[in-house]
Amino acid sequence: MKMNKLLSSIPDSYFKSAMAGEEAFGPLPLINLAVGIPDAETPEPILKRAAEALYQPENQRYGQFRGKQSFKAAIIDFYKRGYGVELEEENIALLYGTKSALVQFPMMFIEPGEGVYLPNPGYPDYAAGVELAKGVIYDLPLLAENGYLPDYDALDDEEQANARLMYLNYPSNPLGAVADRAFFDRTIERFKGTGTRIVHDFAYAPFSFEEKHPSILQSEGSLDCAIEIYSLSKGFNMSGFRSGFAVGNKEMINAINTYQDHTQTGMWGVVQEASTAALRHAGDILPVQKDTFSKRSRLVTEALLEMGIPINPIKGGIFGWIRVPEGFDGETFKAYLLRECSILVTPGIPFGSRGKYYIRISLAVGEVELKEVIELFKALQNLWKNDILH
Template sequence: MAMSDRLAQIPDSYFGKTMGQKVTHGPLPLINLAVGIPDGDTPDGIVNKFIKAVQEPENQKYVAFHGKESLKQAIVDFYQRHYGVALDANTEVCILYGTKNGLVALPTAIVNPGEYVLLPDPGYADYLAGVQLADAIPKKLNLTAPDYLPKWQQISQDVLLNTRLVYLTYPNNPTGSVATLEVFKEAVTQFQNTKTKIVHDFAYSAFGFDSKNPSILQVDGAKELAVEIYSLSKGYNMSGFRVGFAVGNKDIIQALKKYQSHTHAGMFGALQDTATYALNHYDAFLEQQNNKFRQRRDDITRALADVDIPFEPMRGGIFLWLKTPPHFDGEGFVEYLLQEQSILVAPGFPFGDNGHHYVRMSLAIDDEQLAVAIQRLQSIAHLYH
């Protein structure tokens, strides 16, 4: 096989393998609640900006490796406006071709072989691949119901002392849990003046249903050890554009930029112009998105509670973390829902050992289909009792 031993040791990406795959389901029309792709269209103004930007002669040539000044300034302005965080456009901002690229590249950029990386369990599945590609050692950051927050005192001192990087993600994918500023203060305090760095995956930042999601960079001293990775995919319905950015600690940003200078030749200029326009002009759209998903959260959780189907509190993000009925594991329940109710959901196991008796349901589906899915879910309440 023409594959390196290092690459061969990494399991196939679950969603890379299954996304778009044809599924066999029961007699009802299929409802896909498995993938977190925004169901709405990209706003017309953003699309029109992209069309015009493609036609610009300067965007048909190579651009600066580390991005246009206009996009970096838009990122700086966005963080100041939304979080009161001051950033230096040249030293504290790194533009990413999709946040996944940055999240997977980060261990290679700053972690040495054999060093520990703490990964949330449950948490986004592809963090692990980045750790393994760097020949680092993944360690579990155990998150438990109902809040799914780190409990640093439960981690052994040996692990803490040898950890180089910690991944956090709030709102959490897959659980829908959120972090307060106090939670981030505890994390920064825990690792201040150590060799450990923190990366906060802020992909679902726009979706905070009970209060606005804080940035870890709002904590005093956070930039001494932390970076935050922000995505335009979910809040702006721009998943196909593949635009994100990292902000924060200068040393980590420098390492990411160096890594990218050897793997990318700069983001397409038209994409940069479009992202700049979105960041500068669509704050109100982010609020609309939040309101839409809050209503969906309210609808499904109210309906499940009415028939005593247990679920974890969903305070942010776009996913509901649903406990399986007794005598089902996640994979078995996925198959049951697919064949009996024609509902496709994601099993919990790709998100870690703590996910084996859960499934993840995406609310990124139009309201009419969601209403039908809710009715079908209510009809299986007997499985829980």
């Protein structure tokens, strides 16, 4: 039996094919810079707690639909210690991987025909959620001249009147850009009391290399109109655990919890125990992860800029955003790199129309491989000679 027309109308996820490992490459060993899965092992305190929890009888049965008190208490403590944000249980929804919530949230919260602002460039799968909800995608341009922050004054009046959600993502995938507290303050001040609610994708929270990245919930009034989606996959090397949480506005959180009441039977207790251990050891784990990627960021950014290769400075996150040489677009340059250098990158076009002449590289490989990439790019640097902006 075929899938219905709505689902079949959604383009395939780019990352499904990117992670399939089926790409043909050149004569050198493949270096995969396409997928952002941190390369270190899950820290020992997390694994130890998961192993212990596996043998607890309570974790071998259905658990509480909305999660263990201990995990939610750890989230409350984590946000209090890390960001000075006071949360209650009604401000928390546990997530079976944050991608699911990011894609599903429009289906829980908007009516058909209502608008959702999505960052361009931005994470590709946001759009699938809006389309599945039969919503309307509104473009939220992220431009270099504005520090890759949206210019709210430039938004269309009719779109603003119909918009019910706006997605933000800092540190940014794919741009490596960050936002400061003043930006979030302006955002909350602009949209509180309007019909537009904010969803901040905080997947790369630990990866801010100049100063600690702020939570949008630190801004006054944020609990009236915003939620933040926090992933344990990246900072804690827990991508296989599929664990995260949403925190913030109680109405928005209740929508997630109500949806999951009907579609889930509660997060596996072992995952909750492992996640609780992760948050309790965050002070030891997250600085190591930040330092690792900060060094990689400096290594790659400084080397490529010295060669004259236009990479956007990586101020946060785990990705580099590179403008391709004249004569290429992202797709054709991806094919060129794969054929000539056995380097697999992500073309910019899945991230939106403003990504057509860009590629995204991931820093989630070892330093030895990154140095090999730098040497291979040295042989290509003349491609950018006398280049002009597209």
